[in-house]
Amino acid sequence: MEQCLRIRVVMGLDRISEFPEELLLKILSFLPTKDVIATTVLSKRWRSLWKLVPKLEFESENEEDIAKFAEKVGRCLLSHKAPVLESLHLKVTDEHEETICGINVGLWVGIAVARHVRELVLDLSLFKNSLRFPTVALFCDTLEALKLKYSVLVDVPSPVYMKSLRTLHLDSVKFKDNDSIHNFISSCPNLEDLLIHRVTLKKVLIIEAPSLKRLSISGKIGGKEEAGGYVISARSLKYLNIRRLYNCRCCLIENARVLVKATVSNVSYIVNENILGSLKLARRLSLDLSPLEIKCPTRTRFYNLVYLEMSTIEAEWWNLLKLMLESSPQLQVLKLIDPGKDASKDDEVSGQWSEPKYIPECLSCYLETFVWIRYDWEREEEKEVAKYILRNATFLKKATFSTRPVEHQKSLQMLNELNSVVSSASNSCHILFE
Structure with missing residues (x-):
C-alpha cells in the first residue's frame, strides 16, 4: 500500500512537471512571488523556472x-x-x-x-x-x-x-x-484612465488629454484662499467621478461630448464655475450635492440625460431635484437615495417642497422607472415629492420604494396612499415595496 501511494504521488508530480513551460509560467503568475520562489525546492525542473515568471x-x-x-x-x-x-x-x-x-x-x-x-x-x-x-x-x-x-x-x-x-x-x-x-x-x-486622489494643488491644473476615457478626481484641495482647481479638456471622456472637492477655485469639464456617466459628490463652494453645467451632455448622472453650497445651472438643458440618481441627505435637496427635472426633458429613470449616514436627518434636511409651476416634460412624456431607497414616508417633504412624481409621471411603468422596517398596518397605509395617487395618472404603473 505504501509503495502504491508513493507511486501515485510521484506520478502526480511528474504529470505537473511535464506541462509545457508556457503553461507552468501562466499558473505561477497567479501566485504571490514568495510562493513562486518557494517552488525552487520541488525539483531540478522548478529550480530556475521562477526567473521567467x-x-x-x-x-x-x-x-x-x-x-x-x-x-x-x-x-x-x-x-x-x-x-x-x-x-x-x-x-x-x-x-x-x-x-x-x-x-x-x-x-x-x-x-x-x-x-x-x-x-x-x-x-x-x-x-x-x-x-x-x-x-x-x-x-x-x-x-x-x-x-x-x-x-x-x-x-x-x-x-x-x-x-x-x-x-x-x-x-x-x-x-x-x-x-x-x-x-x-x-x-x-x-x-485613457487617470486617477488623481488627494493631490494638493495651489494653482489651476489644466488637463488636456484627447484620448482620456475615464477620470477620477478626489480629495480636499488646500484652503479657501490658495485653493487650486481643475480644467479638463477631454473629448473622448466617457466616465467621470469627482468627489470631496471643497473651496476649489474651479472645476470645469470641456468638450465632454461622449460622456456616458458622471458621479459628483461632496463638492461645495466651487468659485466662479458651474460644475453641473459642464456635464450637460451626460447620459447618466449621480449627484450628492447641496443646492445651498454649489451653483445650479438655471438655463442649462440636459438633453441627453436618461438616468438620474440623487442623494436625499443634503439640505433642501428637493430644490436640486426640481431643477434637474425641469432641465432634463428626456429623463427615463429617476433614483433617489438616502445614504443612511446620519440617523438624525431632521437637522440636515429642512425646508419645504414646492411644486414646479409647470409639469416637466420628462414627467409628462418619458419617465418610466422611479426608485426611492430608504424612503421615509413619515417626513412630509418626502411624501409630497413622491406623490408629485407619481401623480404627474404619465408613462411611469414601475415605482419601487425601499423603507426602514415599519409595522404591517403602516405599510398598508403607505401603499394605499401612494396607489391612490398613481392610479389617477398611469394605469400601467406597478408600485413595489422592499
Whole structure:
C-alpha cells in the first residue's frame, strides 16, 4: 500500500512537471512571488523556472527588517530573466525614519525598465519621507500602466514622451510643483484612465488629454484662499467621478461630448464655475450635492440625460431635484437615495417642497422607472415629492420604494396612499415595496 501511494504521488508530480513551460509560467503568475520562489525546492525542473515568471510582487511584512527586504528584492530582480516583465508591484510599509536609506527604488525600477515592464505599481508608506520617482521610468516605451501611492515624490521639470502609457493613478503622492503634474500628464498622448486622489494643488491644473476615457478626481484641495482647481479638456471622456472637492477655485469639464456617466459628490463652494453645467451632455448622472453650497445651472438643458440618481441627505435637496427635472426633458429613470449616514436627518434636511409651476416634460412624456431607497414616508417633504412624481409621471411603468422596517398596518397605509395617487395618472404603473 505504501509503495502504491508513493507511486501515485510521484506520478502526480511528474504529470505537473511535464506541462509545457508556457503553461507552468501562466499558473505561477497567479501566485504571490514568495510562493513562486518557494517552488525552487520541488525539483531540478522548478529550480530556475521562477526567473521567467512575467509577474513579480514584493510586499514588506509587518516588523520585517526593511534592509533585508530591500536586499531580497534587489537579489530577485537581478536574477530575473524574463524577456518581458508584465508587471512589477512594490509595496513597502515602515515607520522608521532611516527607512529611506535602505531602499533603492531607482535600481529596482531600472531593472524593470530593462525587462520592458508593462505595469508598474509603487506603494510606499514611509515615516515622514518621500522617495523620488525614478526618471528612468519616464522614458520607458513599454510602460502601459503606472500606479503611484503615498510616499512618492514626482519631479518632471519638462514634458517627456510616454507613448504606451494608458493608465495613470496618482494616489496621495507629492509633486514638486504644479508644472510637474501638468508635464507628467501631458507626456502621455494615449492616456485613457487617470486617477488623481488627494493631490494638493495651489494653482489651476489644466488637463488636456484627447484620448482620456475615464477620470477620477478626489480629495480636499488646500484652503479657501490658495485653493487650486481643475480644467479638463477631454473629448473622448466617457466616465467621470469627482468627489470631496471643497473651496476649489474651479472645476470645469470641456468638450465632454461622449460622456456616458458622471458621479459628483461632496463638492461645495466651487468659485466662479458651474460644475453641473459642464456635464450637460451626460447620459447618466449621480449627484450628492447641496443646492445651498454649489451653483445650479438655471438655463442649462440636459438633453441627453436618461438616468438620474440623487442623494436625499443634503439640505433642501428637493430644490436640486426640481431643477434637474425641469432641465432634463428626456429623463427615463429617476433614483433617489438616502445614504443612511446620519440617523438624525431632521437637522440636515429642512425646508419645504414646492411644486414646479409647470409639469416637466420628462414627467409628462418619458419617465418610466422611479426608485426611492430608504424612503421615509413619515417626513412630509418626502411624501409630497413622491406623490408629485407619481401623480404627474404619465408613462411611469414601475415605482419601487425601499423603507426602514415599519409595522404591517403602516405599510398598508403607505401603499394605499401612494396607489391612490398613481392610479389617477398611469394605469400601467406597478408600485413595489422592499
